[in-house]
Amino acid sequence: MTSDDVRTRIIATADDLYNARGIQSVGMDELRTAAGVSLKKLYQEFPSKSSIVMAVLERWHASWTEGLDARVRQADAPRDRLLAMFDYLAEWFGQDSFRGCGFINSFAELGAVSPDVAEYARRHKESFQVYVGHLAADAGAPSDLAPQLSILAEGAQTTAAIAGTPDAAGHARRAAEVLVDAALAHPSRPTG
Amino acid sequence: MTSDDVRTRIIATADDLYNARGIQSVGMDELRTAAGVSLKKLYQEFPSKSSIVMAVLERWHASWTEGLDARVRQADAPRDRLLAMFDYLAEWFGQDSFRGCGFINSFAELGAVSPDVAEYARRHKESFQVYVGHLAADAGAPSDLAPQLSILAEGAQTTAAIAGTPDAAGHARRAAEVLVDAALAHPSRPTG
DNA sequence: GAGCGGCGAGAACGACCGTTCTCTCCTGCT
DNA sequence: AGCAGGAGAGAACGGTCGTTCTCGCCGCTC
Numbered sequence: 001m002t003s004d005d006v007r008t009r010i011i012a013t014a015d016d017l018y019n020a021r022g023i024q025s026v027g028m029d030e031l032r033t034a035a036g037v038s039l040k041k042l043y044q045e046f047p048s049k050s051s052i053v054m055a056v057l058e059r060w061h062a063s064w065t066e067g068l069d070a071r072v073r074q075a076d077a078p079r080d081r082l083l084a085m086f087d088y089l090a091e092w093f094g095q096d097s098f099r100g101c102g103f104i105n106s107f108a109e110l111g112a113v114s115p116d117v118a119e120y121a122r123r124h125k126e127s128f129q130v131y132v133g134h135l136a137a138d139a140g141a142p143s144d145l146a147p148q149l150s151i152l153a154e155g156a157q158t159t160a161a162i163a164g165t166p167d168a169a170g171h172a173r174r175a176a177e178v179l180v181d182a183a184l185a186h187p188s189r190p191t192g
Numbered sequence: 193m194t195s196d197d198v199r200t201r202i203i204a205t206a207d208d209l210y211n212a213r214g215i216q217s218v219g220m221d222e223l224r225t226a227a228g229v230s231l232k233k234l235y236q237e238f239p240s241k242s243s244i245v246m247a248v249l250e251r252w253h254a255s256w257t258e259g260l261d262a263r264v265r266q267a268d269a270p271r272d273r274l275l276a277m278f279d280y281l282a283e284w285f286g287q288d289s290f291r292g293c294g295f296i297n298s299f300a301e302l303g304a305v306s307p308d309v310a311e312y313a314r315r316h317k318e319s320f321q322v323y324v325g326h327l328a329a330d331a332g333a334p335s336d337l338a339p340q341l342s343i344l345a346e347g348a349q350t351t352a353a354i355a356g357t358p359d360a361a362g363h364a365r366r367a368a369e370v371l372v373d374a375a376l377a378h379p380s381r382p383t384g
Numbered sequence: 385g386a387g388c389g390g391c392g393a394g395a396a397c398g399a400c401c402g403t404t405c406t407c408t409c410c411t412g413c414t
Numbered sequence: 415a416g417c418a419g420g421a422g423a424g425a426a427c428g429g430t431c432g433t434t435c436t437c438g439c440c441g442c443t444c
Binding site: 020021022024025099100103104105106107108109110111112113118121122125126144147148150151152153154155156157158159161162163164167168171172174175178179182 | 212213214216217291292295296297298299300301302303304305310313314317318336339340342343344345346347348349350351353354355356359360363364366367370371374
Binding site for chain 4: 037038039040041
């Protein structure tokens with residue numbers, strides 16, 4: 001078993017546990033047991049718990065970004081691409097393991113106490129807004145639209161998590177349709 | 193000094209500390225010191241930390257509900273009342289002490305580990321949606337509108353918290369204007 | 385004025401956390 | 415076969431947490 005295998009397994013286990021129960025509630029010993037790794041090996045791969053946390057945040061960022069992009073690329077028309085992200089949210093909310101956006105959660109848990117976590121969450125959300133901005137620009141929408149859709153997506157995530165139902169994705173999608181259509185009725189550049 | 197004074201002071205102090213740094217990061221000793229109360233008196237008024245947490249959640253709920261309602265009542269027209277909640281958000285986000293919605297934060301911190309906190313957060317958000325539902329009904333909007341505006345408000349709260357800027361309130365308000373106007377163009381009942 | 389009941393300050397306690405250390409055992413090389 | 419080195423299990427350590435206990439002090443009552 002290579003060192004990469006061990007790292008991957010630790011991060012995958014921490015992903016599950018941190019997502020399910022929060023970061024502070026999961027101790028190193030529980031993580032060690034669940035990952036099936038000796039404590040020595042754990043600290044050989046990661047110098048501290050906070051380095052594991054950062055690695056998990058990276059994993060969350062990559063998996064969210066890739067999943068979103070893959071879902072968006074299934075649609076062809078720019079308008080459909082803008083709306084596809086809400087279908088991605090719907091799929092995500094429907095999973096049993098869904099317990100809210102890990103970045104919102106980790107920011108709430110540790111943002112005030114760990115500048116690294118706060119900064120990583122900020123950058124993740126910023127990169128999402130930039131991504132939505134590109135989709136909106138491709139659709140020829142004015143620059144107002146992207147932050148509005150981003151806010152809808154964020155709201156759907158917290159609402160779905162707290163309410164415990166995936167309904168928010170549908171509500172957000174229908175709101176997004178109205179906003180997108182209104183924005184495209186006053187495009188920022190001619191349709192050609 | 194009456195017992196009520198002490199309770200109020202403890203809750204007010206816990207409010208500040210929990211809001212600023214999260215619940216788990218604030219220990220009983222720090223709370224005791226900041227509130228200027230003996231540890232004995234603290235445990236005389238509250239049997240446990242979790243009972244203080246619940247009391248703070250109640251305070252948050254009351255202060256949010258009252259503040260929102262007061263702001264909404266400043267507007268007369270039903271449409272303005274629906275939009276007024278985003279002005280309330282803008283004022284809130286602009287405060288130095290703003291660090292996100294306490295219910296979203298406490299749910300993220302403790303929701304998975306404390307059913308009481310999770311349930312209280314759920315009920316708080318539900319009561320907000322009911323409130324928005326009344327405002328929307330008064331404006332004669334179809335029932336779709338209320339959850340959409342609620343999601344916008346939630347998204348604005350998390351976006352403003354993580355980004356560290358109050359801009360999200362303005363974005364959410366402009367999105368809400370579009371949604372409200374679109375909804376009122378297809379009213380659920382005649383304008384009379 | 386003597387006893388007493390309640391108070392504040394803070395020590396103490398048990399549990400748990402993140403991290404390190406020890407000790408044993410297994411493996412692979414010569 | 416004998417030895418060196420690394421790995422695993424888990425004890426140990428220092429710190430902190432929520433909670434309780436102790437103790438000395440103050441103001442009240444007879």
